[in-house]
Amino acid sequence: MRFWISLLVILGLAGIAAGVMKNEYYFFAGYVVLQFVVLATAWNLLGGYAGYVNFGTAAFFGLGAYIAVLLIKAFQAPLLVQILAAAAVGAALGLGVGVLTLRLRGIFFSIATVAVTIIVETVIINWRYVGGATGVQILRPQSTWPFESYIEMLFFVALVLAMVAVIIARYIQTSWIGRGLRAIRDNEEAAECSGVPTLKLKLAACVISGALMSAAGAPLAMYQSFVEPVSAFSLNYSVSALAMPIIGGTSHWIGPVLGAVLLGTVQQVVTVTISSELNVLVVGVLLVVFVVAAPEGIVGLARRIFRK
Amino acid sequence: MVFSLDLLAEAVLFGILVGCFYAAVSIGLSVAFGLLDVPHIAHPAFMVLGAYGTYLLGRYGVDPILSGLLLAPLFFLLGVAMYRFYYETFEKRGTDAGVRGLAFFFGIAFIIEIGLVLAFGVDQRMVEAAYIGKSMSLGEIRIPLRLVVAFGTALLLTFFLSLYLSKTFTGRAIKAVAQDEPALRLMGANPVRIKQWAFGIATAVAAIAGAMLIIVGPVEPAMDRVYIGRTFCVVVLAGLGSMSGTLVAGLILGIAESIVLTMFGASWAPAVAFGLLLLVLGVRPQGLFGR
Numbered sequence: 111m112r113f114w115i116s117l118l119v120i121l122g123l124a125g126i127a128a129g130v131m132k133n134e135y136y137f138f139a140g141y142v143v144l145q146f147v148v149l150a151t152a153w154n155l156l157g158g159y160a161g162y163v164n165f166g167t168a169a170f171f172g173l174g175a176y177i178a179v180l181l182i183k184a185f186q187a188p189l190l191v192q193i194l195a196a197a198a199v200g201a202a203l204g205l206g207v208g209v210l211t212l213r214l215r216g217i218f219f220s221i222a223t224v225a226v227t228i229i230v231e232t233v234i235i236n237w238r239y240v241g242g243a244t245g246v247q248i249l250r251p252q253s254t255w256p257f258e259s260y261i262e263m264l265f266f267v268a269l270v271l272a273m274v275a276v277i278i279a280r281y282i283q284t285s286w287i288g289r290g291l292r293a294i295r296d297n298e299e300a301a302e303c304s305g306v307p308t309l310k311l312k313l314a315a316c317v318i319s320g321a322l323m324s325a326a327g328a329p330l331a332m333y334q335s336f337v338e339p340v341s342a343f344s345l346n347y348s349v350s351a352l353a354m355p356i357i358g359g360t361s362h363w364i365g366p367v368l369g370a371v372l373l374g375t376v377q378q379v380v381t382v383t384i385s386s387e388l389n390v391l392v393v394g395v396l397l398v399v400f401v402v403a404a405p406e407g408i409v410g411l412a413r414r415i416f417r418k
Numbered sequence: 419m420v421f422s423l424d425l426l427a428e429a430v431l432f433g434i435l436v437g438c439f440y441a442a443v444s445i446g447l448s449v450a451f452g453l454l455d456v457p458h459i460a461h462p463a464f465m466v467l468g469a470y471g472t473y474l475l476g477r478y479g480v481d482p483i484l485s486g487l488l489l490a491p492l493f494f495l496l497g498v499a500m501y502r503f504y505y506e507t508f509e510k511r512g513t514d515a516g517v518r519g520l521a522f523f524f525g526i527a528f529i530i531e532i533g534l535v536l537a538f539g540v541d542q543r544m545v546e547a548a549y550i551g552k553s554m555s556l557g558e559i560r561i562p563l564r565l566v567v568a569f570g571t572a573l574l575l576t577f578f579l580s581l582y583l584s585k586t587f588t589g590r591a592i593k594a595v596a597q598d599e600p601a602l603r604l605m606g607a608n609p610v611r612i613k614q615w616a617f618g619i620a621t622a623v624a625a626i627a628g629a630m631l632i633i634v635g636p637v638e639p640a641m642d643r644v645y646i647g648r649t650f651c652v653v654v655l656a657g658l659g660s661m662s663g664t665l666v667a668g669l670i671l672g673i674a675e676s677i678v679l680t681m682f683g684a685s686w687a688p689a690v691a692f693g694l695l696l697l698v699l700g701v702r703p704q705g706l707f708g709r
Contacts, residue, residue, distance in 0.1 A: 163520045165459075217457045217515050218699055221650045225692035228647055243685070272601035295517075324491045345643065349528055356521055391532040398525035401518050402507050 113280065113310060117273055124269055128262055137265040144268035145326050147349065150354035150366035151275040151324035157352065159288055160359030161295030162216050166207075166223030167351035170200045170320050172342035174327025177404045179240050179337055182248055189267065189332060190299045196328035197321040203230075204320020229371045238343040245338025248331050264329050272367075275322050277365040282318075289291035290317060323351075346390055350377075353397035359409025368408050429680040430673055435565045437672020439634060441665045442572030443645065444652035445579055446623035451650075452659030453596040454613050454620075456504065457520050462645035463527035464621055468493060468628020469637040470534055470544075473486030474614050475634075476545035483571060490622040497621025501614045527642060534639035550633065568630045575626060579619075580661035584591035592616040592620025596659055645687050651695035666706060670694075 128137075149167055156162045174196035181187035181195055203226070211222040235243045248262045257263040282288045290311045293301035302308045330338050350373065358369025373393060378391040404411055450458040468489055475485035486627060508519045538640040544550075583589040591612045594602050599609050631637055652671055657665030675690045698705065 157517060161517050163517050164518075165524060210696060214699065214703050217520065218654075218703065219457075220457070220644075221654075222518055222696060222699055224643075224646055224650075225695050228644070228692045229689045229696070232686060236685050345528070345640075347446060349524070352524065356518075360517075387532060388533055391529065391536070394525050394528035394532060398522060398529065401522045401525065405518055416698075 115192040117277075121269065123265065128258075128265075132223055134259060134261055137259075137261045137379045141261070141265045141268045141329075142378060143239075143309035143371060144272045145329075146267070146354060146370040146374040147352055147367055148268070148322055148326035149277045150358070150359040150370040151252050151272070151363065152319045152326070153351040154355040154360055154363070155279060155282060155291075155319040155322075156312075156368040158355050158365070159283065159291035159295065159315060160312055160315050162212070162312065162315075163220045163352070164223045164319070165220050165348050165352070166225075166227040168204060168343045168345060168347040169227035169346045171327035172227075172234070172325035173203060173230055174200055174324030175330040175337055175342045176234055176240055177248055177324065178328040179248065183240065183246070189329065191333070193267075193271070193325050193328040195285040197325040200327075201317045204316040204318075205313060205322070205353045208316035210318065212309060212312045227343060228350065231339050233344075234250020234339045235300060241338065242338060245336060246373045248337065250332055250335050253406060260332065264333050267329055268326075271325060275326075276363060276367060278321075278322070279366070282315075283363050286316065298352030303329070327370070338386065346393075349390070349393055349397070350374075353393050353400075355407070357396055357407055359399045360405065362409050365407050372408075387399075424558065425680055426677070429468040429676045430504065431556075431559060431561070432565070434669060435561070435569045435672070436634075436676060438572040438576075438665070438668035439568045439630060439668075440567040440648055441668025442568075442575045442630060444649040444656075444668060445576055445625040445664050446620040446627060447649045448653050448659060448664045449579075449583075449592070449616055449623070450620040450659065452656075453592060454616055454651055455596070456501070456617065457516075457523060458620075459520065460527035460530065460642075461620070461624060461644060462642040462649055463530040464493065464496075464624040465628045465631060465644045465645060466639065468625035468638060469594050469632040469641075470538060470555065470628075471625065471658055472629045472632050473538075473543045473545055473637070476547075482629050482633050483548055483567070489629070493625035494622040497612050497618040497624075500621065501617035505610055505613070527646075530641050531532055531642060536589050538639065540638060540640075542579075542638045543632070544636040545632050547633070564633050564670065565636075567645040568634045571626070571630055575623065576661070576665055581621065582619075584625030585659060587599040588612070588615060593659075644691070647688070647691040647695060651691045651698070654695060655698050655705055656702070658705035660705070660707040663705065663707035677681030 116244050149171065153164055153167055177199050178192035181192050193323040207222055207226055211219040240246060241378055246251060250263070255259040257266070290306045293304070294308050294311065298308055298388055330342065354369035354373050355366040356369070357373060358367065359365030373396065376392065377389045380392055400407060404414070419521035446467065447458060447461045450456050450461060451661070471489045472482050472485045475488065476482060504519065504522070508522065549567050552563045553560045554566065556565055583593055591607065592615070594608050595612045595616070602609050648671065652664060652667045655670065669692060671691055674694060676685055678690050679687050
């Protein structure tokens with residue numbers, strides 16, 4: 111109950127903030143942070159709960175963005191349709207990668223996700239209709255009531271997406287699915303022997319995670335009003351989606367959210383004040399430091415402090 | 419696209435040259451991942467680091483191959499330190515080493531890449547040497563000499579490394595560690611020290627591979643991504659830890675890539691290694707020469 115009330119409170123606060131704030135930059139920055147909340151939460155479904163590391167967040171994310179581009183170019187489809195279609199395609203890609211590699215050891219799944227990123231990017235680069243290597247320009251439609259600007263609307267879309275992702279993650283964590291996934295992470299053979307349907311659970315996690323990642327990518331086309339392959343499939347998405355849950359803590363749904371909000375905000379600040387290369391370096395260094403020194407992440411650190 | 423036999427012959431020839439080069443750059447990973455079972459995603463990044471080291475030395479007029487050999491001992495120490503660290507923080511504690519180990523190496527690769535961007539910028543870098551830029555002709559086909567040099571070095575490297583692993587005492591010890599670690603422990607040997615040594619060798623080989631990388635063509639910091647695909651493709655296709663398999667797998671990848679390059683154009687080439695990798699994972703995950 112507390113969970114649902116706090117979701118409503120956040121939504122309300124965002125609404126009030128939108129009414130008060132006139133500077134559009136905050137919506138621009140907030141959108142990016144929320145997009146990372148979705149990506150990190152989606153990554154954690156498979157990486158945190160089941161222990162299968164996805165290096166290919168960028169593949170799902172970029173694919174989502176390009177599904178949106180395709181739908182805009184072909185039918186002028188509305189944003190909601192773009193997001194739903196992107197989620198469906200992301201789910202299919204997740205299923206494909208899962209079927210291909212989830213019977214093997216975890217590392218093969220990880221390498222396959224790197225492979226999928228490069229393959230999808232190569233296909234898009236060679237596909238003239240969606241802009242090819244040079245990218246494609248997209249006209250933003252007029253904003254609709256009650257939003258003052260389109261960017262404000264995108265901010266709320268990202269907020270809703272982030273909430274949906276968190277609700278799903280929380281449900282999975284507390285239900286039998288989450289228990290099964292944790293059993294897989296701790297000892298897959300033992301889980302299989304105790305009657306946990308390991309392959310089905312892993313595939314389900316893969317599909318949901320892929321769908322969320324692609325859905326997060328779909329509004330990118332409208333957000334940037336310009337999409338090109340190198341930035342849409344940027345390695346930064348893959349690294350951030352992996353670093354944020356690990357820094358926040360992978361065992362609880364709040365971990366990725368914490369990691370995404372903290373790291374996302376730091377990234378925004380560093381990008382604006384110093385340079386975007388340094389911002390990426392910060393993510394890499396923090397990732398290594400946390401993996402080595404605080405494997406349980408911020409959530410684990412907090413637990414240790416409160417127990418004492 | 420006109421498809422002619424001449425074109426195909428040329429593509430195959432280039433594929434063989436490049437394929438040997440791919441085998442040589444993968445052989446370090448074949449030791450680290452194939453034999454030692456360390457998920458060394460950062461191996462190609464070390465290679466690119468070696469290439470930039472070669473570039474730096476090249477500015478003082480050092481020959482690229484010589485600088486590769488000079489960098490090798492340095493990289494050996496780096497590799498030993500890396501493995502020691504990896505062992506102490508992940509392998510020793512056992513649980514959950516998979517996710518964290520992978521994340522660790524991914525982070526390292528990323529740090530190397532961005533570090534290179536900060537130090538050298540995103541521009542492409544190359545080296546000067548007598549054999550770079552010249553070419554020799556074989557009948558109708560002109561072959562760049564730099565490819566031939568890389569081909570020769572690659573063959574020698576692969577040959578000596580497989581000889582080392584099969585004939586010398588330490589080489590056999592490395593293979594033994596891969597086959598049955600508890601048994602080795604029972605014989606009174608220290609598997610960690612052997613693995614440390616092997617990882618050092620794998621990293622030293624990455625330095626030489628990096629030198630070849632910059633001989634074959636200009637390098638840029640983000641290059642490690644494509645080579646993650648190429649090296650893992652070769653290692654998995656070969657069957658984990660098989661040295662002769664690495665050569666065959668490298669040739670297969672080289673020829674496949676070269677044919678795609680001539681028939682469909684350069685923009686499709688990066689997908690070949692990864693496509694082949696997915697195919698192998700789907701159809702025959704134990705590889706061609708896997709146990």
